[in-house]
Amino acid sequence: MDGVDVSFARGAFTAIMGPSGSGKSTLMHCMAGLDTPTSGSVRLGATELTALSDKQLTLLRRDRIGFVFQSFNLLPMLTARQNILLPSQISKRKVDPERFRHIVEVTGLADRLEHLPAKLSGGQQQRVAVARALVGSPEVLYADEPTGNLDSRSGAEVLSFLRDSVRELGQTIVMVTHDPIAASYADRVVFLRDGRVVDDVTHPTPQLILDRLAGLEG
Numbered sequence: 001m002d003g004v005d006v007s008f009a010r011g012a013f014t015a016i017m018g019p020s021g022s023g024k025s026t027l028m029h030c031m032a033g034l035d036t037p038t039s040g041s042v043r044l045g046a047t048e049l050t051a052l053s054d055k056q057l058t059l060l061r062r063d064r065i066g067f068v069f070q071s072f073n074l075l076p077m078l079t080a081r082q083n084i085l086l087p088s089q090i091s092k093r094k095v096d097p098e099r100f101r102h103i104v105e106v107t108g109l110a111d112r113l114e115h116l117p118a119k120l121s122g123g124q125q126q127r128v129a130v131a132r133a134l135v136g137s138p139e140v141l142y143a144d145e146p147t148g149n150l151d152s153r154s155g156a157e158v159l160s161f162l163r164d165s166v167r168e169l170g171q172t173i174v175m176v177t178h179d180p181i182a183a184s185y186a187d188r189v190v191f192l193r194d195g196r197v198v199d200d201v202t203h204p205t206p207q208l209i210l211d212r213l214a215g216l217e218g
Contacts, residue, residue: 013166015183018192024176033057066133066141070148072125074117081113084132123154143175159185180209
């Protein structure tokens with residue numbers, strides 16, 4: 001990264017885009033405390049991440065950040081309900097039953113909670129992964145190519161849910177994607193090239209995103 005100065009609003013859905021090698025995942029990893037920048041600062045609310053010890057970073061990621069990746073990372077021997085609740089059980093944190101019910105409702109998983117992952121579609125598995133990340137009320141959810149392993153219909157299911165979680169749960173989401181259609185679900189798109197922020201648009205449409213990406217590639 002090179003002189004990146006960017007902030008992400010609470011309760012908003014922001015996508016990060018750019019050509020391969022532009023620094024999208026590096027930026028997300030620094031913001032999530034997975035990588036440490038060689039200079040500068042990273043803040044989550046009032047917390048300065050670069051000042052934290054490894055143990056403090058581990059606790060911060062556990063208690064204040066949610067993650068969703070391209071792979072679903074569900075345990076095959078556990079039901080959807082058990083997979084959603086597992087991180088909270090491991091960290092011995094009580095789950096708010098009303099929030100759990102609301103998330104299940106928003107994800108449309110109510111009739112799938114007792115199913116094992118093998119009995120779920122790819123879109124349903126990814127919605128379980130998102131529900132798992134959201135049930136602990138993270139301050140921010142980082143999603144790295146969350147629809148990368150899904151067909152277009154399943155991808156649309158997951159993206160609609162992410163957008164609904166922002167509107168109905170007040171969730172903050174930052175998503176890395178290369179897909180203009182996925183990015184169009186966001187409220188804002190930040191464009192990177194060569195480790196720098198080079199563009200920033202709100203109310204994106206797929207065509208607007210394609211036009212901006214074409215400009216970056218040129």
